[in-house]
Amino acid sequence: MSWTPPIHVLLSPITADDGTQIDQLQLKPLFYAAQKEALARAGDDEDDQFFELARLATGLSVKELEQLKRPDYVSIALYVQEMSTRPTSHFLEISQADPDQVQLLQPISVAGRSVTSLTLEMPVLRATKAMKKLKTAKERAEFITAHCTGLMIPDLDLLSVPDWTQLQVRIDDFLNKPAAFFRSATSK
Incomplete structure (x- = not known):
């Protein structure tokens, strides 16, 4: 199942850095690594964080983004x-029949092959220790996510933010729910 980000038609067109008119924006997915970098650049100010993430989501320069009328922004x-808070299932509008088989919003390239889904494994006690x-x-989340997905830590940077969020929900179950939770979930 493929997902394409929406197009936002601007209420008020803006002028691109090259002088052309922009009247619509093909929005882009946010990716884990780029989001981390943007948030680090922005610091703790929430408005600055949203501005940096809006730059990623639109591909606009600072000058172009600052021209947007408030409703467009x-x-x-x-x-x-x-994109920052919802899991992949929200965007694909699917229910995860098997929560341990995660369909990715955006395929990633790992070791020369395209990966469209990940199979999660429960972490062993040695890994949680x-x-x-x-x-x-952040280091703990990346370590345990790599362990549960079989990905290398650098590969996690390729994930879209909704994919990361979807994985964290299930990994949180693995880390905090008792065995009975998983028995009842699989017996349905």
């Missing part, structure tokens, strides 16, 4: 918020 900010020794929450 609000629409883009809502898209950014959805190693995870807890890592310093930051």
Whole structure:
């Protein structure tokens, strides 16, 4: 199943850096690595964070983005918020029949092959012990996600943010739910 980001038709066209008129924007998916970099650039200010993510989602320069009328910017900010907080299943409008088989919103290229879905494995205790020794929450999340997906940590950067979010929901189950939760989920 393929997903294409929406096109946003501007209420008020803007002028591109090359002098042409922009009257619509093909929005782009947010990717995990680019989002991390953008948020680091923006610092702690929420408005600055949304602005940096809007640059990623639109591909516009700072000068171009600053021309947007507020309603257009609000629409883009809502898209950014959805991309930043919603799992893949929201965008693909599917229910995950098997929550351990995750359909990716955007395929990734790993070791020269295109990957369109990931199969999650429950972490072994040894891995969770190693995870807890890592310093930051980001390092812990990346370590355990790589362990549960079979991906290398650098491969995680290729994931779209909704794919990352979808994985975190299930990995949180693995880390915090008792065995009975999984028995009842699979007996349905």
